[in-house]
Amino acid sequence: MAATEISVLSEQFTKIKELELMPEKGLKEEEKDGVCREKDHRSPSELEAERTSGAFQDSVLEEEVELVLAPSEESEKHILTLQTVHFTSEAVELQDMSLLSIQQQEGVQVVVQQPGPGLLWLEEGPRQSLQQYAAIGIQQELYSLQEIEVLQFHALEENVMVASEDSKLAVSLAETAGLIKLEEGQEKNQLLAERTKEQLFFVETMSGDERSDEIVLTVSNSNVEEQEDQPTAGQADAEKARSTKNQRKTKGAKQTFHCDVCMFTSSRMSSFNRHMKTHTNEKPHLCHLCLKTFRTVTLLRNHVNTHTGTRPYKCNDCNMAFVTSGELVRHTRYKHTHEKPFKCSMCKYASVEASKLKRHVRSHTGERPFQCCQCSYASRDTYKLKRHMRTHSGEKPYECHICHTRFTQSGTMKIHILQKHGENVPKYQCPHCATIIARKSDLRVHMRNLHAYSAAELKCRYCPAVFHERYALIQHQKTHKNEKRFKCKHCSYACKQERHMTAHIRTHTGEKPFTCLSCNKCFRQKQLLNAHFRKYHDANFVPTVYKCSKCGKGFSRWINLHRHSEKCGSGEAKSAASGKGRRTRKRKQTILKEATKGQKEAAKGWKEAANGDGMISAHRNLCLLGSSDSHASVSQGAGITDARHHAWLIVLLFLVEMGFYHVSNS
DNA sequence: TTGCCCCTCGCCCTCTGCTGGACACTA
DNA sequence: ATAGTGTCCAGCAGAGGGCGAGGGGCAA
Structure with missing residues (x-):
């Protein structure tokens, strides 16, 4: 269900909506006894409906005759049926008025009261469900009436118009709701006034307290009045209801x-006539290009x-052109003169159009007239709700x-295209x-x-320094990162980790x-x-001996063999390592780990430069091929220092040998 | 009666800003 | 391994600009 604005100025619903609302009628002004009235414009189908309801009309003269108005059982919408209610008003002039009560299809009485002459008050009846309540209660948002469709809208007096189901005069409250609005401070608003030959049928909203707004139905035989006759206080409501029908002063200026x-009211008959055409579907002017009529x-x-x-x-200032002069003027204000006649009293905002100011004011008042029917969201304009x-x-x-x-x-989407697919993306x-x-x-x-x-003070986790900006704190703490913060108080020794100290x-x-x-x-x-313990108390312990294949010298530690091989030129590290077990392998991994740890930052850049899997082989190949320039470059990029370079290389060779990395042919 | 002009509604658009999930990085 | 943090990204709403089109006032 589309939401509808409920608290807007009355004019907003007096135009297009009415065209939608009103059935086809050939309105023609008829002046009799100083009264402007329209002729009976019922269509043949409507007249047929009226004929067929003749028996019904006879019967409705009886009291308390219930009307069952052919509700559509297939329809999911709530069907209102109308029912006669005996009128007990003491007002003589209103004796012939009928009271209508509205029942829901399920038979739940929702109309009970008749508070005053000439008016029918529809109040919420027993709440069978929220839906039923919502269908009637104004305070539950008038637009909920859109869920109600009145397929037939029978009035009960002889002269009251009868609309059949297939008649174009069938009144849909869904459409009626389009006219409904509540204006603050306005006690009553007419929702619908359906005029008949001799009677008028009005639906009005009555603003009570917050939870008791009501719909008022009025049926009156009187359709003519002299405006100078001021209604008495007791007749105020009825007079107000009547005042909305065709009328014209016959006395006075x-x-x-x-x-x-x-x-709509107008002092000009011509304007009135032109206006009345807006309530018809009469569009005699045909566009020969698209067959649309106007x-x-x-x-x-x-x-x-x-x-x-x-x-x-x-436009003299740009290439734009418009169908009407008004559009050109508005365009000129928007684009060229920037004249903004509509100024906000609460801020500096000004706009070219009044509607924009009205929309803007809602940002001050917080008014959100457009309620989502599926959640609690309400927006300040229709577009936002639609969005x-x-x-x-x-x-x-x-x-x-x-x-x-x-x-x-x-x-x-625009941002997406710019960020994902665009060039020269702004940063x-x-x-x-x-x-x-x-x-x-x-x-x-x-x-x-x-x-x-x-x-709040942001304290450094390593020192007493205090900051009030998080960025400054983080930058400061980074200065502690490679710092040997733990200093021996007995000597000059310093280290990074407490356990070392x-x-x-x-x-x-x-x-x-x-x-x-x-x-x-003790240790x-x-x-x-x-x-x-391993060396002196473990019987299964076999000490590792790293032998140089060139000179036969043995070493208890692999690293010592490696150092030896540098002088001896045997390349023993590789062969020695290949023959050893997990411990040796682990030791070498440890060395690699240490080296990696030390070079982590620099190696990061090297990784990128060497492109993934090829990075190890790239460095290795450069070493083996003796490409000193490239080698130096990669080594430098990887942060490999001279001192560590060869140990690094050997570890890499070992890992290649062990199958941790492959050697790239490229 | 008609045409012009102005007003208003309604629609669509852009720009802007906030939010939270996903992901990567770091301690 | 995990929690914390920062950035990327899409979703979504607020505000306002611009214009098409219909209706009413008014004068020709």
Whole structure:
């Protein structure tokens, strides 16, 4: 169900909606006894409906005769049926008025009261369900009436118009609701005034307290009145109801014409006549190009101009041209003179059009007249509601022409195309640091998170320093990163990790907390104890011997063999390593790990340069091929220092041998 | 009666800003 | 391994600009 504006000025629903609302009628002014009235414009089908209801009309003179108005059981909509209710007014002039009660199809009485002469008050009856209540209660949002469709709308007096189901005069409250509005401070608003030959049928809203707005139905035989006859207080409501039908002053200086189907009034008969045509479907002027019809020659001409491209009003300042002079004036104000006559009293906003100011004012008042029917969201204008409804429907009308991703909003798609597929994508440089961010909104988040002033003190986790900006804190803490923060108070030793300092301190204190359970020998470090135990107390322990194949010299440590091989030129590290078990392999991995750790940052860049899997082989090949320039370049890029270079190389060779990396032919 | 002009509604658009999920990086 | 953090990204709403088209006032 589409939401409808419910609290707008009355004029808003006096135009197009009425065309939709009103049945086809050939209105013609008839002046009798100083009264402007329309003739009976019922269609043949309507007249037929009236004929067929003759028996019914006879019967309705009886009291309490219920009308069952052919509700459509197939329809999911709520069908209102009308029912006669005996009128007990003491008002003599209203004795012949009928009261209508409205029942829902399920038989739930929703109309009970008759509070005053000439008026029928429809109040909420027993609430069988929210839906039933919502269908009647104004305070539940009038547009909920759109869920109700009145297929038949029978009035009960003899002269009251009868509309059959297939008649064009069938009144749909769904359409009626389009006219409904509540204006603040306005006590009553006419919702619908359906005029008949002799009677008028009105539906009005009555603003009570917040929870008791009501619909008022009025049926009156009187259709003519002299405006100078002021209604008495007791007749106020009835008079108000009557005042909306065709009328005209017959005495006094000025005559006023009132439209009986809307709030329109005019002192000019010509204007009134022209207005009344808006309530008909009479459109005698045919566009020969598209067969669309129009009420007036002017409308047709303007329409034909859209076909022919004729735009007689050309802008002197640009190439734009318009069908009407008013459009040109407005365009000129928007684009060239920037004249903005409509100024907001609460801010500096000014607009070219009054409707824009009206829309703007809602941003001050917070008014959100357009309620979503599926959630609690309400918007300030129709477009936002329409756009919001896509979140319920899942509709994504905008598609990226490149990757065909779909979007709910055109702006989102535009940003997507720019960021994903665009060239020279604009970037946003943080004014406080070197960060560059693709989106302005994300830069704002960055600024908020990192550069916003913090009233609370942000303490460095490594030192007593205190900051009020998160970015400054992070930058400061980075200075601690490679710092040997742990300094020995007994000597110049310093280290990065506390556990290292703990072990070092023991060299000063002589503490040896790790004791061998077999021989009670004590050690400062656990690793030393473990090595001791393996060497002297583990029967299965076989000491590793790294032999140089060239000179036969043995080494207890692989690294010593490696150092030896540099002098000897045997290349023993490779052969020695290949023959050893897990421990050796692990040791070499440790070396690699250490090396990697040390070179992590630089190696990162090297990785990228060497392109993934090929990085190891790239360095290896450069080493083996002796390409000194390239080699130096890659080594430098990888942060490989001279001192570490060959150990690094050997580890790599080992890993290649072990199958951890492959050698690229390229 | 008709045409012109102005007003208003309604629609669509853009720009803007916030939000939260996804993902990568880091401690 | 995990939690915290920053950036990317799409979703969505707020505000306002611009214009087509219909209706009413008024004068020719």
